[in-house]
Each structure stands twice: as C-alpha cells, then as structure tokens.
Amino acid sequence: MYKYDEYDAGIVAARVEEFRDQVQRRLAGHMTEDQFKPLRLMNGLYLQLHAYMLRVAVPYGTLNSRQMHLLAHIARKYDRGYGHFTTRQNLQYNWIKLEDAPDILAELATVEMHAIQTSGNCIRNISSDQFAGAAADEITDPRPWAELLRQWSTFHPEFSYLPRKFKIAVIASDTDRAAMRLHDIGIQIVRNDAGELGARIYAGGGMGRTPMIASLIKEFVPFADFVSYLEACLRVYNRHGRRDNIYKARIKILIHALGAEEYARQVEEEFQAVKALGIDPPQAEFDRIAAHFAPPAFEADAPDTVDRSDPDFAVWLDQNVHAHQAPGYAVVTISLKPIGGIPGDASADQIDVMADLAERYSFDELRVTHAQNIVLPHVRKADLYTVWQALREAGLAEANLDLISDIIACPGLDYCSLANARSIPLAQKISERFAEPARQRDLGELKLKISGCINACGHHHAGHIGILGVDRKGTENYQLLLGGSGAEDVSLADITGPGFSEDGVVDAIERATDLYVRERTPGERFVDTYRRIGMAPFKEAIYG
Amino acid sequence: MKLLTGNDLSTGDVVWWTGESWSRHLAEAVDVGDKGDVLAATEEAARRVNVPYVIDAEATPEGPRPAHIKDRIRALGPTVRPDLTLKPADPQAGSWVI
Numbered sequence: 001m002y003k004y005d006e007y008d009a010g011i012v013a014a015r016v017e018e019f020r021d022q023v024q025r026r027l028a029g030h031m032t033e034d035q036f037k038p039l040r041l042m043n044g045l046y047l048q049l050h051a052y053m054l055r056v057a058v059p060y061g062t063l064n065s066r067q068m069h070l071l072a073h074i075a076r077k078y079d080r081g082y083g084h085f086t087t088r089q090n091l092q093y094n095w096i097k098l099e100d101a102p103d104i105l106a107e108l109a110t111v112e113m114h115a116i117q118t119s120g121n122c123i124r125n126i127s128s129d130q131f132a133g134a135a136a137d138e139i140t141d142p143r144p145w146a147e148l149l150r151q152w153s154t155f156h157p158e159f160s161y162l163p164r165k166f167k168i169a170v171i172a173s174d175t176d177r178a179a180m181r182l183h184d185i186g187i188q189i190v191r192n193d194a195g196e197l198g199a200r201i202y203a204g205g206g207m208g209r210t211p212m213i214a215s216l217i218k219e220f221v222p223f224a225d226f227v228s229y230l231e232a233c234l235r236v237y238n239r240h241g242r243r244d245n246i247y248k249a250r251i252k253i254l255i256h257a258l259g260a261e262e263y264a265r266q267v268e269e270e271f272q273a274v275k276a277l278g279i280d281p282p283q284a285e286f287d288r289i290a291a292h293f294a295p296p297a298f299e300a301d302a303p304d305t306v307d308r309s310d311p312d313f314a315v316w317l318d319q320n321v322h323a324h325q326a327p328g329y330a331v332v333t334i335s336l337k338p339i340g341g342i343p344g345d346a347s348a349d350q351i352d353v354m355a356d357l358a359e360r361y362s363f364d365e366l367r368v369t370h371a372q373n374i375v376l377p378h379v380r381k382a383d384l385y386t387v388w389q390a391l392r393e394a395g396l397a398e399a400n401l402d403l404i405s406d407i408i409a410c411p412g413l414d415y416c417s418l419a420n421a422r423s424i425p426l427a428q429k430i431s432e433r434f435a436e437p438a439r440q441r442d443l444g445e446l447k448l449k450i451s452g453c454i455n456a457c458g459h460h461h462a463g464h465i466g467i468l469g470v471d472r473k474g475t476e477n478y479q480l481l482l483g484g485s486g487a488e489d490v491s492l493a494d495i496t497g498p499g500f501s502e503d504g505v506v507d508a509i510e511r512a513t514d515l516y517v518r519e520r521t522p523g524e525r526f527v528d529t530y531r532r533i534g535m536a537p538f539k540e541a542i543y544g
Numbered sequence: 545m546k547l548l549t550g551n552d553l554s555t556g557d558v559v560w561w562t563g564e565s566w567s568r569h570l571a572e573a574v575d576v577g578d579k580g581d582v583l584a585a586t587e588e589a590a591r592r593v594n595v596p597y598v599i600d601a602e603a604t605p606e607g608p609r610p611a612h613i614k615d616r617i618r619a620l621g622p623t624v625r626p627d628l629t630l631k632p633a634d635p636q637a638g639s640w641v642i
Contacts, residue, residue, distance in 0.1 A: 027554060029591045047595065049618050051556035080628055095628075097555045342624055413614060414622040422617075424624045474612055 302328025
C-alpha cells in the first residue's frame with residue numbers, strides 16, 4: 001500500500017502542529033467557538049451529543065495492521081474502548097476530549113494517518129472498492145487512481161471552500177461495491193478499444209434530502225488527461241454551484257438545473273483551458289504510485305481447495321468469502337453486524353484481533369467497507385478455517401454478509417447532533433427479529449439501510465429496504481422505503497406510505513419479506529421481486 | 545420550566561446549569577426562567593461552557609425531564625450503550641428517554 005513521501009509526511013506533521021496551536025488558543029480563550037469551529041472541522045473534530053467526535057480518514061478504505069493497531073490504541077487511551085466504522089470507509093471515535101485531539105492526530109501521523117478531508121466543504125476522503133487489488137472481476141486496481149486523486153485534492157487551494165462537500169468514488173469493475181453512482185463524481189476505470197486504461201466519469205449523484213443518480217458525462221478520459229478533467233469538473237461546480245442555499249449547494253442540484261449534457265459541455269470547455277496549465281502528472285509518477293499497490297507475493301502453488309466438513313464454517317464460507325484473482329486465495333469479509341449488536345462498532349480488542357489476522361494471514365492488509373464491515377483481502381484458502389476460528393473467538397464470525405441482518409445504520413440520535421431519530425436500536429430489533437440463520441439465508445441478498453435523518457448517512461435511499469427516521473412532534477417515527485440499490489443496478493428507493501413507530505416498522509418489514517417469499521420466482525432477490533411486481537402489492541401487505 | 549445546557553469546552557461533556565455552576569447531572573439543573581440567554585452569553589464568554597442553549601423541560605417528582613428526546617438522550621447517554629451512560633448500573637435507565 002501507499003507509503004508517504006517527504007511531502008505527505010511534512011504536510012501532515014505541519015497540520016498537527018497548526019491544530020495544536022489552534023486548540024491551545026481556543027482553550028485559552030483567544031478564539032470563540034464560531035472562530036474555532038471551522039478549524040476543528042477541517043481536522044475532523046465534530047461536537048456531537050455527548051462529546052467531541054473525531055473522524056479519522058481511511059483513504060480508499062485501505063489499512064495495514066500497524067495502522068489498525070494504532071486505531072485500537074487510540075480507542076483505549078483516548079476514547080472508551082471502541083471505534084465506529086462508517087459508511088464512508090472511515091472510523092469515528094465518539095468520546096474525544098478537545099485537549100487530547102492534537103496528541104491523537106500526532107499519534108495517527110506516526111502511522112501515516114490523519115483526519116484531513118473528513119469534514120468541511122472540500123473534496124472528502126476518496127472512497128473505493130473494498131475488494132480492490134483482490135477482486136476476481138476487476139480490470140485493474142483502482143487504488144492508484146484514487147491515491148492520485150488524494151494527492152491532487154489534499155489542501156487543493158481552489159477547492160478547499162467549495163459550495164458544499166464533495167465526494168468521489170473510484171472503482172474498476174462492472175460490479176459496483178462502492179455505491180459509485182451515488183457520489184458527486186463516480187469514476188469507473190475502464191479499457192478503451194485500444195486496450196488503454198482510462199476513466200469513465202459520472203457526475204451529480206448523491207443521497208441526502210434530494211437523492212440523485214449520477215449521469216454519465218464522459219465515456220473515456222485517458223490517464224494523460226485524468227487530473228485536468230477532474231479539475232475542470234470541480235471548477236465548473238465551484239463557479240456555478242449555489243452558495244445561497246445549503247440545501248441546493250451540492251453538484252447534483254447544479255447538474256439537474258443545467259442538464260448533464262450542458263454540464264459536460266462546460267466541463268469540456270473548461271478542460272481545454274485547464275489542460276494548457278500542464279497539471280497532469282507524467283506516467284512515471286503514476287507508475288511510482290502504482291508500484292505501492294503491486295500485488296503481494298502470492299504463493300504460486302497455494303492449495304485451491306477448502307475442507308468444508310465443519311458445517312458452521314461452511315455457512316460462513318458461503319456467505320462471507322469471495323473469489324480472489326489469485327488461485328488459492330480468497331477475500332474474507334468480517335461482519336461487524338452481530339445479531340443485536342451495533343452496526344460498525346468494534347471494540348479495541350476486536351480491532352487488535354483483526355489487525356493481527358491481517359498481519360499473519362492477509363499480507364498485512366485490511367479494508368473498511370462502506371457497509372461498515374472489514375475485509376481481509378488476501379487470505380490463503382488453506383488458512384480460512386484458522387482465520388474463521390480466531391474470528392469466532394473474538395465474536396466476529398457472523399455469517400450474514402449482504403443478508404437482512406447486515407444492516408447499514410448511521411449513529412442516529414444516540415450520538416449525532418443532526419439526527420431526528422435513533423437508528424441503532426431499530427437495527428438491533430430488526431436483526432433480532434430475523435436472527436434465525438436459515439431464515440436469513442432463505443431471504444437471500446437483502447440490503448437494509450437505516451438513516452436517522454434526511455442527510456442519509458445510513459444510505460436509506462439505496463436500500464433494498466430503506467428506513468428514514470423522522471421527528472414527528474417530538475416522537476421518533478420511521479418511514480419505510482423499498483427498491484433502492486447502490487450497486488451496479490443502481491436505483492433510488494420509493495417511500496411506501498405513512499410512517500411507523502419503532503416496533504411498527506419492524507412488523508412492516510416482516511410483512512414485506514413475507515410477501516416476497518410468497519411472490520418470488522426462482523433466483524429472484526427481494527429487490528428483483530419488488531421491481532417486477534411494483535409497490536402496490538407491498539403497500540397492500542404492509543398497510544393492509 | 546426552562547433549563548440551560550451546553551457542553552464542557554474541554555471534555556465535551558453534556559452539562560446543566562445549577563444556579564451557580566455547571567453539572568453533568570440533570571437532577572441538579574435549575575429553572576432559569578427568562579434569564580437563560582443572558583446566562584448563556586456570560587458563561588460562554590467566560591469559557592465555562594461551549595454552545596449553551598435553553599431548552600423546555602417538565603418538572604417531575606424525579607427531577608427535570610427535557611421536553612425533547614434529543615435532550616433526554618444527552619442527559620443520560622447513548623441508549624444503546626447503557627454501560628456508557630450516567631447510570632451504568634441501571635440497564636432500564638434508557639426507558640426514561642422514550
């Protein structure tokens with residue numbers, strides 16, 4: 001994985017000391033909260049319901065074991081013994097003291113980590129496919145492209161005060177595991193007819209209060225123009241994006257107003273001007289970055305078979321293990337969704353266990369997924385049983401990936417100052433209602449996503465079943481949505497009708513899944529059945 | 545009744561105005577009447593609290609009960625982690641929030 005050069009190390013170290021000074025001035029009373037707030041947010045430090053919250057960036061979701069161990073150490077030393085993996089492939093600590101924040105950032109810097117680009121109206125931490133470099137279906141590793149964008153976007157002077165935050169995802173396979181088209185800019189690395197790699201660019205996607213699917217604006221951008229083209233995309237947005245209304249400031253609103261064709265035309269025009277500036281890096285620089293992501297030294301003769309005689313292991317194998325591009329290896333997804341647990345939370349001890357397993361069995365690599373799970377990307381098939389046993393001992397072997405209990409949930413009103421309703425207790429109740437493993441597997445792939453407010457951090461618009469928590473006269477109320485997807489079959493979910501109480505929405509989900517079981521045809525997923533038969537029968541089943 | 549609440553500047557802890565100082569315990573909060581905004585400005589300027597604001601609450605035999613669920617969660621702690629609330633020995637404490 002990528003190693004900092006002297007520039008990366010220098011800017012991160014300088015930022016830590018700058019923030020240390022800012023914190024001291026705030027604590028000494030030389031700055032008001034209004035003056036300090038934008039500075040702390042630029043360093044990932046929010047003030048939430050119970051304490052300060054620090055969001056640590058995990059660029060494109062990739063970590064090594066040393067970084068993971070440090071995350072566990074920070075959880076123990078500065079927080080309350082756990083961390084929360086987020087839907088942006090980052091990690092949040094919920095109980096941070098302001099006076100500790102500079103020391104935490106200094107500790108993060110020792111393992112080449114930081115909290116830059118995790119807040120504010122800048123280009124946020126770039127996200128990517130959690131199976132990058134391992135997926136059997138990718139055409140190349142998307143992370144060098146993502147890393148190039150990280151370097152381009154970090155402290156970009158022109159794009160540090162955009163009209164609104166800006167999220168970019170990069171993938172390199174037709175299977176979309178990163179909700180790519182629900183980003184401000186989604187990038188798919190593809191090959192052209194000449195076999196050259198380049199970027200297919202989508203723009204104007206996003207969730208929040210006005211969900212939209214990104215439109216294709218450029219079929220192929222060669223590497224030689226990649227940075228210039230992205231610069232042009234951002235420039236047009238920065239110039240014309242609305243700053244008068246925070247709810248209309250995202251690029252999706254601009255593109256909706258202009259039309260994708262007109263936006264693309266303006267980008268093309270701007271690109272001609274930007275290209276002349278000569279900001280695109282030479283191929284040699286890309287090759288230097290890409291060398292950091294070279295495949296590990298896979299054993300050529302690694303056994304390609306797995307002993308499935310332990311039935312519990314076989315279930316986990318079928319559910320949580322994916323094909324790897326190297327024979328004899330597999331991709332393991334560790335579910336952070338135990339039945340009745342808190343989606344995305346992991347104790348410091350569990351974080352250490354995952355780090356140890358990565359070091360010993362996965363070439364020192366881990367990934368954070370946008371679905372709030374952890375991936376060991378390169379595990380020998382011969383080691384899978386040993387890994388599973390260690391995970392089971394640590395309470396990390398839930399065999400529920402992509403099933404109804406593998407729920408995405410934002411922190412909700414239990415932690416978040418923006419939330420209108422709690423998300424986590426609802427996730428716990430749903431996972432308990434559908435806890436029986438055979439029932440979950442019978443329901444098959446069913447992506448359930450819960451947001452505690454309209455900002456949609458829990459991706460409810462993209463859920464096969466989505467839930468949005470709202471405040472109805474001081475009481476928590478939950479809207480139910482059906483038919484969304486963040487994958488390659490991207491779609492936005494539809495609201496079923498009037499909202500429910502917490503218990504009521506669990507019952508409503510059960511009525512919807514019961515209908516699915518009655519109506520499905522062989523091989524049809526929940527979302528497929530919904531698309532085929534439409535909302536009406538589901539409404540009838542849910543509301544009677 | 546009206547309560548004045550905010551977060552501790554250094555720790556971020558939720559705090560309540562007791563009439564003389566700030567407490568982490570809602571039970572010690574007092575009715576600030578119509579003086580909340582003035583108190584908030586004075587206390588924030590003195591760096592004794594961060595982002596203070598006035599909330600509505602109900603006086604009950606068990607003590608003040610904030611009108612909005614958000615402030616009840618602030619007063620107790622996350623309902624999903626009873627061990628991290630101000631009443632870790634009482635696993636049913638979360639029911640007070642609802």
